[in-house]
Structure formats: C-alpha cells, structure tokens
Amino acid sequence: MKKVFILGAGLSGLSLAYHLQKRKIVCQIFEREKEIGGLASSKQISGFYLDHAGHLLHFKHKRIFSFVKGLLGNSLIKHKRNASIYSFRRFVPYPFQVSLFALPQKIKEDCLKGFIEAKEKNFVINNFQDWIMKEFGKGIARYFMVPYNQKLWQHDLHDIALDWVNWSIPKPDLEDVINGALGIKNRQFGYNPVFFYPREGGIGLFPESFPVSGKRLFNQSAEKIDLKKHCVLLNNGEVIRYRWLLSTMPLHRLVLSLKDPPGWLLSACKKLEYVSVLNINLGIDRPDVLPFHWVYFPEEDKPFYRIGCPSNFSRTVAPKGTTSLFMEISLKPDQNHDIAALTRECIESLKKCKILRPEDKIVSMYPILLEYAYVIYNSARSATVKKIHAYLNRHHIYSFGRYGSWIYSSMEDAVLEGKSNAERVIQISG
Ligand SMILES: Cc1cc2nc3c(=O)[nH]c(=O)nc-3n(C[C@H](O)[C@H](O)[C@H](O)COP(=O)(O)OP(=O)(O)OC[C@H]3O[C@@H](n4cnc5c(N)ncnc54)[C@H](O)[C@@H]3O)c2cc1C
Incomplete structure (x- = not known):
C-alpha cells in the first residue's frame, strides 16, 4: 500500500496517524505551523502558558477518556465547573x-x-x-x-x-x-459539569503526548492541489503525488486551493460561512482576579462573549502571584479589525465589571487570532458540505476534523474522527 498523506497535525490528524500506525500503515503529516496541536496547542510567553482560547477536556465516550488518561495519566486535574454569566451587573450561575x-x-x-x-x-x-x-x-x-x-x-x-x-x-x-428561580439546584446541566485539564503546561500537553512516531513535516503547508494530477504543491515549492490525501485543513480553504475548480464548487464554497475569534490573553499582577473558570457576557456593551481564567484550570500556567485571563471576541472574517483598540475596549470593560481594579497592572498581553473558529450552521451548510465532500472523495481527498468536516465539535470528537478516518483508509485501500 502507498503512503497516506495527512494535511494538518491538529488532534484529528494526529489521531488518524496514530490509528494508521497501529495498523502498520505508513503516513506522513504536513503541518503549516512550526508545532503540532493546531487549535489545541499552547504557547509559553513571559512565564504564562497560553492556549488558543479556553480548551477543556470533557468526554462523552468512556473509551476516549481511558485513551486520554492513558496518555496523560496523573497529569490530568479534574474540575467541577464553576461558570457564570455576567448580566444586570451581577454574576449569575451557569446555566442562566x-x-x-x-x-x-x-x-x-x-x-x-x-x-x-x-x-x-x-x-x-x-x-x-x-x-x-x-x-x-x-x-x-x-x-x-x-x-x-x-x-x-x-x-x-x-x-x-x-x-x-x-x-x-x-x-x-x-x-x-422553577427550582432555578427558587435557588434550588438538584441536578447537573450541560456537557461539561466536570472537566479535565493538564496539571502543567497548558492544553498543548495533550497533542504533544500523542504516541505518533515517524516524520512530521512542520512549516509545510499545502498551497495548491491539482486534482487531475493527484499532486499537492507545498509552500517550499516541493510537489507531492498522493494516492489518498487526508485533509484537516479548513474545507473552505481547501476548496480555494484547488487548481481550476468548477464554477459550482466555488459558488458552493461561498456558502461555507464562519466566524473568527480574537482571543486576547492577559497576565495580571494579582492572584485570584476571578473566582470562576469562565464567564459568558451576553450584553452588547462588552466586546467579548466569554472570558476565562486559565490560572484557575491549573496554578502552573501563570507565575506565582499572578492571574491569567483570556477574552474571546467573535469577529466577521471579512472585516478589518483594530486589535489594539479592541484590546483597550476589553480592558475597560473588565474594569467596568469590577473584575480588574484600577491599580491592577497588566504584565503580559498576547492576542491570538483564530481565523476559522466557529463554522456557521447556516441553512445551506449540511447539503453544501455533503456535495463538496462527495466531489473531493471522487478525487481521493478525504476532508475531516472540526474544519474539514465543517462542524462544531470538541477535542474528543477530533480523536474519534481520526479513528473513523483510519478505518475508512483501511477499507478503501483494500
Ligand atoms: C474558541 C474555541 C474554544 C474551544 N474550546 C474547546 C474546549 O473547551 N474543549 C474541547 O474539547 N474543544 C474545544 N474547541 C474545539 C477544539 O479545538 C477542536 O475540536 C480540535 O482541536 C480540532 O482539531 P482538528 O485537528 O480537527 O483541527 P485543528 O486543530 O484546526 O488542526 C488542523 C491543523 O491543520 C493545519 N493546517 C491548516 N491548513 C493547512 C495547510 N494548508 N497545510 C498543512 N497544514 C494545514 C493547522 O495549522 C492545524 O494544525 C474549541 C474551539 C474553539 C475555536
């Protein structure tokens, strides 16, 4: 069997590689960035570990939980969710x-x-x-x-x-x-009443601990794909010929990178809508700035829809005596945004909500822009994705993962999608 090429070393690509390797199938991963993990990676800046927005592990499937525990073992901390909504100048427990x-x-x-x-x-x-x-x-x-x-x-x-x-x-x-109106809470709600987080090093520890051996090529992105010749042109000028191409890059970007796509495909691509998220990370020179894991902000006068406190997920992600906060702002992708002005507006809002005190010093500030953050489930999404996938599959390209499948999904789902796509490769390759 020929080598399988994988685009993207996020959790979906890593999980695919792991499950293929278990079946002794050779694969090679090309990753656009200089590290693995995709959205689930972390950066270390001025003593703070920063994630790409709040990334917490929650599980629907026992076997995925066991798999992750096998990888991270004692380095996972279990938390009981402590989240709220800031509304009418007060913190209301989640869910509203x-x-x-x-x-x-x-x-x-x-x-x-x-x-x-x-x-x-x-x-x-x-x-x-x-x-x-x-x-x-x-x-x-x-x-x-x-x-x-x-x-x-x-x-x-x-x-x-x-x-x-x-x-x-x-x-x-x-x-x-009615119970909630009376202040009685006798059961848990939502998909993450408990969640897990690495004891040290941010969520990036999870992809880093993935047992994938072999070659992973960093700083190598697929720039152009020629469906007729089954070739991918990489950013370094190299051309690879594929028999099967498994892609976790955003479906929208994948279509735009095709050589001579048919007109209907480009029209379909316009229906793939999404929002970007600007995640502004702050380090503050005071411990325990926020008592919650995260807070939702529905009101229009605050620019962020959610803020979170990673130093409440693990004390080790921020230097002693400090707090780390992130603020997530949802943005339309086709607009120009003044990140510095947005950051100032966000900090002012934190002060108005009395989360930051006038004397607090910001000792670290790092914005991360996630271009593809949430795919929009517009009325055309389901049929459009099916049509594009069918076309790509006919040309031996299989697009999966959060942005390849164009879905709203979790890290656990990414691991599952990697596994199911490994099974698909095994099936199609006979
Ligand atoms: C704001 C936000 C908060 C979230 N919070 C949580 C949470 O709390 N819990 C949870 O379970 N999940 C959360 N998620 C979802 C989670 O991040 C994803 O489901 C998961 O990380 C997706 O993994 P993936 O491999 O499918 O995609 P990605 O992580 O996007 O990986 C795709 C990879 O492909 C690479 N790539 C892109 N283009 C190319 C190219 N042309 N050539 C080569 N490589 C390329 C990228 O660099 C990237 O590494 C959150 C997502 C967002 C946006």
Missing part, C-alpha cells in the same frame, strides 16, 4: 435558564412567565431563533439566549439550523426552571 433566582425580580418574572407561556404554545420550528423561543420563551430569549448567540455567531439566528443545539445547550424542563 436554571439560575433565575440570581436575577432582578422583574427579569426573573419575565423569564419565568415566558417559559411557562412557551410550554403552552404550539410552535413551528424552522431555525435556531424559533427553537430558542419554543424551548426558553420570550424572557430567557431576550435577556440571554438571543443576545449571547448573536454576539457569538455574528449571524441572523433565523438562518441558523438546529443540528448542533441538542448536545451543546442545556434544555431544562419546567420543574428545573
């Missing part, structure tokens, strides 16, 4: 929909009334906006669900489909919401 007790009386009443009314109504659900109104009612929609999601997705919620909401958004019943 079952913590109405913490809100001002009038807002609590609106949310409760709206929830009850929605349960009594018949809804036709065509999109995410309709789903929010049905599942949560007018009040929770107005004060949290709609503004938060508009901030995150930067997209009309009427044009967002539903194939991602069930796993990611907690859906309480009436009893839960």
Whole structure:
C-alpha cells in the first residue's frame, strides 16, 4: 500500500496517524505551523502558558477518556465547573435558564412567565431563533439566549439550523426552571459539569503526548492541489503525488486551493460561512482576579462573549502571584479589525465589571487570532458540505476534523474522527 498523506497535525490528524500506525500503515503529516496541536496547542510567553482560547477536556465516550488518561495519566486535574454569566451587573450561575433566582425580580418574572407561556404554545420550528423561543420563551430569549448567540455567531439566528443545539445547550424542563428561580439546584446541566485539564503546561500537553512516531513535516503547508494530477504543491515549492490525501485543513480553504475548480464548487464554497475569534490573553499582577473558570457576557456593551481564567484550570500556567485571563471576541472574517483598540475596549470593560481594579497592572498581553473558529450552521451548510465532500472523495481527498468536516465539535470528537478516518483508509485501500 502507498503512503497516506495527512494535511494538518491538529488532534484529528494526529489521531488518524496514530490509528494508521497501529495498523502498520505508513503516513506522513504536513503541518503549516512550526508545532503540532493546531487549535489545541499552547504557547509559553513571559512565564504564562497560553492556549488558543479556553480548551477543556470533557468526554462523552468512556473509551476516549481511558485513551486520554492513558496518555496523560496523573497529569490530568479534574474540575467541577464553576461558570457564570455576567448580566444586570451581577454574576449569575451557569446555566442562566436554571439560575433565575440570581436575577432582578422583574427579569426573573419575565423569564419565568415566558417559559411557562412557551410550554403552552404550539410552535413551528424552522431555525435556531424559533427553537430558542419554543424551548426558553420570550424572557430567557431576550435577556440571554438571543443576545449571547448573536454576539457569538455574528449571524441572523433565523438562518441558523438546529443540528448542533441538542448536545451543546442545556434544555431544562419546567420543574428545573422553577427550582432555578427558587435557588434550588438538584441536578447537573450541560456537557461539561466536570472537566479535565493538564496539571502543567497548558492544553498543548495533550497533542504533544500523542504516541505518533515517524516524520512530521512542520512549516509545510499545502498551497495548491491539482486534482487531475493527484499532486499537492507545498509552500517550499516541493510537489507531492498522493494516492489518498487526508485533509484537516479548513474545507473552505481547501476548496480555494484547488487548481481550476468548477464554477459550482466555488459558488458552493461561498456558502461555507464562519466566524473568527480574537482571543486576547492577559497576565495580571494579582492572584485570584476571578473566582470562576469562565464567564459568558451576553450584553452588547462588552466586546467579548466569554472570558476565562486559565490560572484557575491549573496554578502552573501563570507565575506565582499572578492571574491569567483570556477574552474571546467573535469577529466577521471579512472585516478589518483594530486589535489594539479592541484590546483597550476589553480592558475597560473588565474594569467596568469590577473584575480588574484600577491599580491592577497588566504584565503580559498576547492576542491570538483564530481565523476559522466557529463554522456557521447556516441553512445551506449540511447539503453544501455533503456535495463538496462527495466531489473531493471522487478525487481521493478525504476532508475531516472540526474544519474539514465543517462542524462544531470538541477535542474528543477530533480523536474519534481520526479513528473513523483510519478505518475508512483501511477499507478503501483494500
Ligand atoms: C474558541 C474555541 C474554544 C474551544 N474550546 C474547546 C474546549 O473547551 N474543549 C474541547 O474539547 N474543544 C474545544 N474547541 C474545539 C477544539 O479545538 C477542536 O475540536 C480540535 O482541536 C480540532 O482539531 P482538528 O485537528 O480537527 O483541527 P485543528 O486543530 O484546526 O488542526 C488542523 C491543523 O491543520 C493545519 N493546517 C491548516 N491548513 C493547512 C495547510 N494548508 N497545510 C498543512 N497544514 C494545514 C493547522 O495549522 C492545524 O494544525 C474549541 C474551539 C474553539 C475555536
């Protein structure tokens, strides 16, 4: 069997390589950056370990949990989530929909009334906006669900489909919401009530510990792909000929790198919408600046949709006596952004929310721009991705991973996708 070429050494590419190697299939990984890990990598700057936005390990599958524990063993810390939402100048425990007790009386009443009314109504659900109104009612929609999601997705919620909401958004019943209004919490909500994080070194420890041997070629990106000749032109001018090409680069970018793509494919590519995230990391010269793991910000006057505190995930990611914070801002990719101005605005907002004190000193500041951060589940996504994948598969290109499959998925999903694509390679190669 010929060598399998893999584009990208993020978790999906690493998992594919690992599962192929287990079956003695030779593969070679080409990675655009100078290190492995993709979105799950970490950087060390001025004594702080910085992740590409908050990256916490949570598991749906016992066997993936066992696999990760096998890799990281005692270096994993287990945390009970301590997250909140900053709303009406206070911290409301996450999830908002079952913590109405913490809100001002009038807002609590609106949310409760709206929830009850929605349960009594018949809804036709065509999109995410309709789903929010049905599942949560007018009040929770107005004060949290709609503004938060508009901030995150930067997209009309009427044009967002539903194939991602069930796993990611907690859906309480009436009893839960009433309990939440009374301050009673008797069960856990969401996909990450507990999560894991490396004891030292940031989330980057996870991809680094992946048992993949052999050649990984760094600073080598696929620039042009010739489907007729089965060739990839790399940034260093080298041309590789592939029998099967397994790509984890963003599907959108992959299509744009094809030589002479048909017109319909370029039109389809325009339907692959996404948002970028600017993740601004701060080091502050005071310990325990924030008591939470992370906080959501639905209100329009704060530029970030979420901030987090990595030094609460592991004390070792920030020097003694300091705190590390990250602030995530969702941006439309086709706009120019003034990162310095955004950073100033974010710091001002932290001060207004009394998270930063006037005397606090910022000892480290490092913005990271994630160009492809969240793919938008617009109404065209599902059919468009299927059509593009079918075309690529006919030319022996298999596109997978968070951006190759064009999905909203986790690190655990990336490991699983690597495994299932290894099985696919074994099957197609006979
Ligand atoms: C803001 C944010 C927060 C997140 N938080 C969490 C979390 O808390 N928990 C969780 O489980 N998941 C989280 N995720 C999701 C998680 O990061 C991903 O699911 C996972 O890391 C995806 O791995 P991947 O290998 O599919 O993609 P990537 O990590 O993007 O890897 C793709 C690789 O391909 C390389 N590449 C790109 N183009 C080329 C090219 N032309 N040639 C060669 N190489 C190329 C890239 O450099 C990269 O290394 C989060 C994601 C985001 C955006």
